[in-house]
Amino acid sequence: MSATESAPLIEAASACYRDSGRFAWYFARSKLAGDAVFTTILARGLLERCPRILDLGCGQGLLAAWLIGARAVHTGVAPGAWPNDWPAPPQLESYTGVEINPREAARARAAGAHFGHVRVTIVQGDVRHVEYVEADAIVILDVLHYLDRVSQDSVLAKARSALAPGGRLVLRVGDAAGGIGFTVSRIVDTAVALARRRRLIRLYCRPVREWLQVLARAGFSARIVDASRGTAFSNVLLTAQTA
Numbered sequence: 001m002s003a004t005e006s007a008p009l010i011e012a013a014s015a016c017y018r019d020s021g022r023f024a025w026y027f028a029r030s031k032l033a034g035d036a037v038f039t040t041i042l043a044r045g046l047l048e049r050c051p052r053i054l055d056l057g058c059g060q061g062l063l064a065a066w067l068i069g070a071r072a073v074h075t076g077v078a079p080g081a082w083p084n085d086w087p088a089p090p091q092l093e094s095y096t097g098v099e100i101n102p103r104e105a106a107r108a109r110a111a112g113a114h115f116g117h118v119r120v121t122i123v124q125g126d127v128r129h130v131e132y133v134e135a136d137a138i139v140i141l142d143v144l145h146y147l148d149r150v151s152q153d154s155v156l157a158k159a160r161s162a163l164a165p166g167g168r169l170v171l172r173v174g175d176a177a178g179g180i181g182f183t184v185s186r187i188v189d190t191a192v193a194l195a196r197r198r199r200l201i202r203l204y205c206r207p208v209r210e211w212l213q214v215l216a217r218a219g220f221s222a223r224i225v226d227a228s229r230g231t232a233f234s235n236v237l238l239t240a241q242t243a
């Protein structure tokens, strides 16, 4: 999708951050424009027919803003802007985000006030300890490597129990076998964590083939949707259903 084509989507999705200060608004615009995961989720219909979404490690709630912006574009705020070959975006009924960082959670909550009829709950807490609501889709983007291996397994087991029948998991993880791209991703994640938490943190990474085994052990049948080959990073987007 070209920058011109994505402009109406980014405009619609970032509008809810206007009241939250320049940082939240600029961050939303640059992340939505620069991170292909958001476009892929829509173009591939990964959350199609998923009205109830649970977003673990939701940051400032960009996913919800993106889906709501997409719905607005699809239903006509920007006539003709919705790509013909994309499925309709999900019609969100409820969005629950869990986020450990209080500032991110506050920004997500403030954005949620602009989400119209969508029931928004932002839980400021740790994905290892909070209860999960039932959901049609659970999304975990770039979060699991902050948790130790035992916690990764238990978060996935909890996610499986919280999914409604036929529900799906959308997960992005780093691929520890991803060579230089993986090293770059780890340096960026460490630097971001250092800036936010003012301390070095340990990251827990696995090669993608091991992630597939972990998902199978947790009761999921998973497939790779997209691997960011050829970019500076080494992330893999997976989708999984209960096996």
Ligand SMILES: C[S@@+](CC[C@H](N)C(=O)[O-])C[C@H]1O[C@@H](n2cnc3c(N)ncnc32)[C@H](O)[C@@H]1O
Binding pocket: 056, 057, 058, 059, 060, 062, 063, 098, 099, 100, 101, 104, 125, 126, 127, 128, 140, 141, 142, 143, 146, 147
């Ligand atoms: C790289 S950001 C991704 C944010 C969001 N998923 C996205 O794609 O825009 C990772 C997020 O996970 C959050 N996080 C890390 N560990 C967490 C935990 N144990 N419980 C809840 N959130 C956590 C961080 O605070 C951060 O906002």
